[in-house]
Amino acid sequence: MAIKLLLHIIAFYMKGFTLSRNYFLWHGVPEWRNKLALKDIVWQSLERSKIFCSYRCLQDQSCVSFFYQSSTRYCQGHSSVFLRLSDASxxxxxxxMYYKIxxxxxxxxxxxxGANTCYSVKEKRGSWFTAQADCTSENAWLLDLSNDRISSQLMKKFNEHPDPYFAYFWFWIGLTIQSDGHFIWSHSQQPLNGSDFWLPGQPDNATGSQNCVYMRNHDGRFLWDDIDCSMEFIEFICQSDVV
Incomplete structure (x- = not known):
């Protein structure tokens, strides 16, 4: 009986530790104070605190952000991350308050x-090196798709992006060619071992100096192409870890 009681006590404190640790994963977005979004809701519930609300979201694989109303203890989970106040009611x-990872x-x-990573589409243009420096300044890096799970999840996100204009832009990714002719991901330093994401007939190094890679939409799907690293009309996507 004493051992059973001890196990219950340990389980109780471990749950408290997990709840507290989980809470620090979430970032409250000040701009969204006293606002609420009404789309992409996955559940609604009453939770005793925002910590318990955040824990429920973390336990649900479809939940990536939530709203918590402290006066009523109302908790609302969402399958989307909202960056623009135009999404608010x-x-x-x-x-x-609105919270996201x-x-x-x-x-x-x-x-x-699904990929346990973060990304940010940058609506500005520059060379591959400018893009890389910009990402680095944010404790991030140019998009690295060396991991199969991350690659499939993120490419699916880009292909299904809700903004129809997204498909018209070109984006630098963190793939470059080395002096030995092999492609390597600049962040992970992993070599590229084949890919289904190349545009037809690419890479071709047509000018002899196409050492960097960007992606663009082709027939409804984002695919890769090699190009000169100094081109400055291409936007870019940065990637970072979770806190």
Whole structure:
């Protein structure tokens, strides 16, 4: 009996530790204070605190962000991350705060649960080296798809992006060619071992100096192409770890 009681006590404290640790994964978004989104809701419930609300979201694989109203203990989980206030309801929701997984890159980064990574689409242009430096300044790196799970999850995200204009942009990724002619991911330093994401007939190094890689939409799917690293009309995508 004494051993059983001890195990219950240990389990209770471990749950408290897990709840507290989980809470620090989440970033409250000040701009969304007293706001509430009404789309992509996966569940609604009453939770005793925002810590318990965050724990419920973390336990649900479809949940990546949540709202918590402290005065009513109302908790609302979402399958999307909201970056624009235009997604908020026109009616204010007093005592409400919006939370999303905290990414090392900062609040502009979106957490992808299935890949356990974060990304941020940068709406500015520059050379591959400028893009890399910009990502580095945010404790991030140019998109690295060396991991199969991350690659499939993120490419699926880009192909199904809700903004129809997204398909018209070109984006640098963190893939470059080395002096020996082999492609390598600049962040992980992993070599590229084949890929189904190349555009037809690519890479071809047509100019003899196409040492960097970008992606663009081709027939409804983002695919890769090699190009000169100094081209400055291409936007980019940064990637970061979870806090």
């Amino acid at each position: 026109s009616q204010d929701s007093p005592d409400t 905290a990414c090392k890159g900062g609040p502009s980064y979106i957490y992808v649960r």
